[in-house]
Amino acid sequence: MDILSYFALGLILFVILVLAYGMIAIHDIPYLIAKKRNHPHQDAIHTAGWVSLFTLHAIWPFLWIWATSYHPEGGYAGRPPAGASKPPEEAAGNREDRLSRLETRLAELEQTDKNRKS
Numbered sequence: 001m002d003i004l005s006y007f008a009l010g011l012i013l014f015v016i017l018v019l020a021y022g023m024i025a026i027h028d029i030p031y032l033i034a035k036k037r038n039h040p041h042q043d044a045i046h047t048a049g050w051v052s053l054f055t056l057h058a059i060w061p062f063l064w065i066w067a068t069s070y071h072p073e074g075g076y077a078g079r080p081p082a083g084a085s086k087p088p089e090e091a092a093g094n095r096e097d098r099l100s101r102l103e104t105r106l107a108e109l110e111q112t113d114k115n116r117k118s
Helices: 003-027 029-036 042-054 060-068 088-092 095-117
Strands: none
Touching: 003 029, 003 042, 029 042, 029 060, 042 060
């Protein structure tokens, strides 16, 4: 065999390896999105991505939708809850402030409950 035959064989093997790696890398995209968004089902998305390789990629678009539909601030709704302008850590302040606010809220609820019963 001459040198061009070896070069062609090497090129074919290189292309096959790049395509195989590309398929695996593409199937990890939903998992990487889920991991970045701290998705509660990121392990299931990762496993389903590997299963998708064996199902001729039939479920891969659904994994993409599943991974992108979750947002850290608002869950699956995609937006923060009403009235939540700051992250919970900043809004809560220190523990004593939070505890005093909870105690005040509890007292208000107990008073409301007593008024309803009367």
